[in-house]
Amino acid sequence: MACVGSRGELTESARKMLAALKTPATPEDVATHTELPLFRVRGGLREMVEAGLVELKDGAYSPTELGRPCCLHKGKDLGISRR
Amino acid sequence: MSDQVENKPQEQTRSLSESAPTASLPRLGMVAPLFEAVTTHGKIRLEDFKGNWLVLFSHPADFTPVCTTEFLAFAGIAPELRKRNVELLGLSIDSPSSHIAWVRNIKEKFGIDIPFPIVADSNKEVASLYGMVMPGESKTETSRCVFVIDPVGTVRAMIYYPLTTGRNTDEIIRLIDALQTTDKHGIATPANWKPGEKVIVPPPSTLEEADARMKEGFECSDWYFCKKSL
Numbered sequence: 001m002a003c004v005g006s007r008g009e010l011t012e013s014a015r016k017m018l019a020a021l022k023t024p025a026t027p028e029d030v031a032t033h034t035e036l037p038l039f040r041v042r043g044g045l046r047e048m049v050e051a052g053l054v055e056l057k058d059g060a061y062s063p064t065e066l067g068r069p070c071c072l073h074k075g076k077d078l079g080i081s082r083r
Numbered sequence: 084m085s086d087q088v089e090n091k092p093q094e095q096t097r098s099l100s101e102s103a104p105t106a107s108l109p110r111l112g113m114v115a116p117l118f119e120a121v122t123t124h125g126k127i128r129l130e131d132f133k134g135n136w137l138v139l140f141s142h143p144a145d146f147t148p149v150c151t152t153e154f155l156a157f158a159g160i161a162p163e164l165r166k167r168n169v170e171l172l173g174l175s176i177d178s179p180s181s182h183i184a185w186v187r188n189i190k191e192k193f194g195i196d197i198p199f200p201i202v203a204d205s206n207k208e209v210a211s212l213y214g215m216v217m218p219g220e221s222k223t224e225t226s227r228c229v230f231v232i233d234p235v236g237t238v239r240a241m242i243y244y245p246l247t248t249g250r251n252t253d254e255i256i257r258l259i260d261a262l263q264t265t266d267k268h269g270i271a272t273p274a275n276w277k278p279g280e281k282v283i284v285p286p287p288s289t290l291e292e293a294d295a296r297m298k299e300g301f302e303c304s305d306w307y308f309c310k311k312s313l
Contacts, residue, residue: 003125039131039170040124047125 003047010053017044018053018067024060108214111241115139115232116212120174123182124200127172129236136169136263137232138255141215141225145177145185149249153227154189154197156252161198167259168234171199175225176210179203220246231258233266268313281310 003014010018013036020033027045031038045061048054053067109115119128129137140157142150157171164171175182182201189195204210204225215225227244239262244250261272264282271283286307287293293306301309 037170038134039127042131043125043127046128 003044003051003053013040013044014048014053017041017048018063021054021061021063021067024057024062026060030061109230109238109241111238113238115230115236115238118209118212120202120204120209121179122172122200122202123179123186123197127200127202129232132170132172132232133236134234136167136234136259137172137230138164138169138259139172139174139213139230139232140250141174141210141213141228143221143224143226143246144175145181146188149247150175151185151189151193153249153252155193155195156249157199158195158197160252160256163256164259167256167263169259172202173197173199174202174204174209174215176204176207176216176223178205217243217245229255231255231262233262264313270311270313273310281312284309284311 003011003017005011013034016034016036017030020030025033027038027041030036030045031041034041036044045054045056048067049056049061052064054061055064115129117129119126142153144150154173157173161171177185182203186197186201189197202209207216210216210225213228213230215228216222217226220226224246226246227248227250229240229242229250230238231240233239240258242250242255242258257277260278261276264278265271268282269285271285273281273283276282281302284296284301286309287296296306296309297303299309301311303309
């Protein structure tokens, strides 16, 4: 999915997915909201969980403090490095 | 989807040739081997496609002419496949950078976007798992393989073409239509079948069924050969 770009910034797809997580949502919900293919959403959410931007509870995804729009919009370095 | 099957035969083969583990080749009706791979759309796992049909296909190499025609053709059928809940996933033994450069080149030279991810299988992990390398043809390239995997992760069809011969993407759509029609209606499809044409009623397995079959209103040439419209 490549949610995090080479400079540590969020990709457009990742921002779309985070925007779809205003309330806890399943990958299917996010796919419907973003119009992204389900396989991309699954991979993207998994990547954002690994990056600490999203958490999974009871089958639904929601943003962590780091993944909330207020933090992302500050434009600061998220401290996420690409392998 | 579950873990790979057929571990036992693999172990038996390994004892014959310790230095060269044999790939567990997919078989029709068996669970597709799981993998996680780097693609042009990021890391993808096979299970990410759960709930969708998947056409996993390999090509010999980026920046080669036949493969380019195939990618144009696969891009062309992508919308039709999407209508059928089918995703495409390409693969070759090339790097992510090579894939990216080739996809960009196709856009530049032919004006076509490649909408599906392509696995960069530089270490041949997925290619080995699926038996995509045919050493008699090439030891360094994948042949033109197609694996149709259903929404629960079962291998439903496999097609192998040699390096020299580009695939027919209309046949892939026809194959998907036939598989989905079979699943939906419990029938089989005859040679060269296309949607809208009559389908084959599965042959009876007992004499009683065979006698009854002739009275069921199907179009029967004989007790074992009956067709019907859907």
